[in-house]
Amino acid sequence: MIPIRSASTAQQVHDWLYRCVLRGDLLPGMRLSETEIAAQVGLSRQPVREAFIRLASDGLAEIRPQRGTYIGRISVRAVLSARLIREAVESDLGRMVARSRPDLSAMAAELDLQARADAAGDVPAFVESDDRFHGAMAEAAGHPAVWQDLERLKAQMNRMRHLSMRVFDRSATIAQHRAILTALQAGDGDAAETAIRTHLRQMLTELPEMARTHPDYFTD
Amino acid sequence: MIPIRSASTAQQVHDWLYRCVLRGDLLPGMRLSETEIAAQVGLSRQPVREAFIRLASDGLAEIRPQRGTYIGRISVRAVLSARLIREAVESDLGRMVARSRPDLSAMAAELDLQARADAAGDVPAFVESDDRFHGAMAEAAGHPAVWQDLERLKAQMNRMRHLSMRVFDRSATIAQHRAILTALQAGDGDAAETAIRTHLRQMLTELPEMARTHPDYFTD
DNA sequence: CCTGCTTTACTCGTATGGAAGTATGGCATA
DNA sequence: TATGCCATACTTCCATACGAGTAAAGCAGG
Structure with missing residues (x-):
């Protein structure tokens, strides 16, 4: 049973x-x-x-x-910490993927999902697919457990993203994801790292904006 | 009041x-x-x-x-994940420190403490100073909150280290710490990253050894 | 009108009792 | 001897009751 x-x-x-x-x-x-x-x-x-x-x-x-x-309240400090950690870790993961050249169809599939969710204006679906995209990269690198750990740190970040993704340009996010995937498929570690860092640094501009728009939702 | x-x-x-x-x-x-x-x-x-x-x-x-x-039980997978995350994050932090050249006396002080704790055979004191050494680097990089987040992930790791530090050569750890500090003081980002990654990869050899010695303390 | 105290209603924190579920040992049976 | 059933003791889990502390409303006095 x-x-x-x-x-x-x-x-x-x-x-x-x-x-x-x-x-x-x-x-x-x-x-x-x-x-x-x-x-x-x-x-x-x-x-x-x-x-x-x-x-x-x-x-x-x-x-x-x-x-x-x-x-x-959403801790600005916690979001910044999680962001920095993600940038460092995912850069390394990206390099591993670029080196080992595994199957990346899961990431490509999520990219399509994001395009459809964006067109449909379905913000929750977009954010969740975004998450799975990054999770798929960790999986491709052979370290799914690392993504589990990051999920916990990301909790505060996700709350912000559910807010910010209503406002900011989702197509820009998709373009950044595409750049990451292209670099990974090409096996270009340097380009992958650059694309990943650029993508995750996007949050550095979104965060203060959100904190300004919703001051009573944030602290620190 | x-x-x-x-x-x-x-x-x-x-x-x-x-x-x-x-x-x-x-x-x-x-x-x-x-x-x-x-x-x-x-x-x-x-x-x-x-x-x-x-x-x-x-x-x-x-x-x-x-x-x-x-x-x-100590999850081998959790320890490996935390180790990978630490390597990625602390490499980035090390580069920041090497670039900004802040005051590093706190790290130097911990290095002295470790030498004394090693000589006295005080394992807990050694492990705790080891932790503060890395925490001081995060502080020097201007990101103390990041270290707070890592502390949570490190919990499983620390349990192992309290075991392993009784067995393994603590002077090797001190030498690796010294190499890190020297590179940081010299402002050499590449050397710092190399030293940090080397240091943290030490655990990759210690972990299987400990899991073999104490099979009933570990899982996965 | 303003100030300060008192009362009152609310919160979380802890203690205790009973219910549901699990593991274990004994016992009857083959 | 080996095996399956059953009673018992143990655990966590949930409900309820009580206590301590906080905050806010009401009221008396200036």
């Missing part, structure tokens, strides 16, 4: 809240009430409370003792 | 357990009982349980529903 191993209720609540925060359904600074959520999902406070603890560990919520729990 | 804000008891229990795991006082595979720990620290089960949840979020414990909570 297949071990379905339904996760604990508290874990399920956490996963639900986690997605809500990343998708922007729960906005920075918003208040989270244990009793309120508990009533919504038909549970007692305890599992909800434990879900909040997990959420705080993710850096997505802030538990202020005896005061209340709030959705954390 | 200074907001002392004594952390919640659950948080204190978590911090205590966290240190115990990293120092190796709690060994991989060991069983953690809510009731037992609760009795030890004179609390009820609930705060201990919440501490376990935090510990699981850190990847240091594994909660098996209705079965028990166990200290997680």
Whole structure:
């Protein structure tokens, strides 16, 4: 028999809240009430409370003792750190891919998806495909586990991107992705690194813009 | 008035357990009982349980529903991922330091500490100074927050190092650190990157060795 | 009108009891 | 002896109750 191993209720609540925060359904600074959520999902406070603890560990919520729990604001510093880490790591991964010349059809497929999502104006689909594009590169480099680690760091970044991708030019992102893929297919490590760094540095201009537009969503 | 804000008891229990795991006082595979720990620290089960949840979020414990909570084994994959990420990030940080030529006395001070700790055979002190050495480089590069992020990923790695540093040649580590510092002081970015990558690749030989020596402490 | 205290309602934090699930040992059986 | 069933003891998980601390509203006094 297949071990379905339904996760604990508290874990399920956490996963639900986690997605809500990343998708922007729960906005920075918003208040989270244990009793309120508990009533919504038909549970007692305890599992909800434990879900909040997990959420705080993710850096997505802030538990202020005896005061209340709030959705954390997007930390500019955290986004910049994650960005720097991504630039360094993905540069190395890109070089590995360029050297070993693996199959890159997965990345190409995501590129097509992005074009369609852009045309349809489906922002969530675009952002998710963007993620999978970079994940596919890590996979092609033979280090899928590294992408798992980056996912955690990227949490804060993703929240911003769900906002910024509504505003900024998505076709520019697609062009940058295409440049990366072309360099990788050509096996040109230097060009790949350059393209990757250029692409990820795009965020350095987007971030201050978003922080200016939505000052109450950001901190630091 | 200074907001002392004594952390919640659950948080204190978590911090205590966290240190115990990293120092190796709690060994991989060991069983953690809510009731037992609760009795030890004179609390009820609930705060201990919440501490376990935090510990699981850190990847240091594994909660098996209705079965028990166990200290997680050291994931070889996680260590390799963290190592790859560190190599990429610290290479970039090293280049930044070499370019901007900031004050590096903090790194030099840690180097001295390591020599003394090695002579005294104080392994924990050595490992902690090793950490601060790398942290000081991130600080010198102007990105202390990046090191904060790496600390989380390094958790699994540190557990291994507390084991391996008892076995392997610590003077070799010191020599590698000296090479890094020398390159940084000279402002030689290429040499710094080479030294950093060489240093961090040392782990690629140590890890399989440790996994072979302590097979029941590792997984993957 | 403004200031300061008091009350009140709310929050999170902890303790405890019961429910559901799992592993283990003993026992009957082949 | 080997095997399968079953009762028991143990675990985590959830619900509930109580306590401590905070914040804000109401009110008295200037």
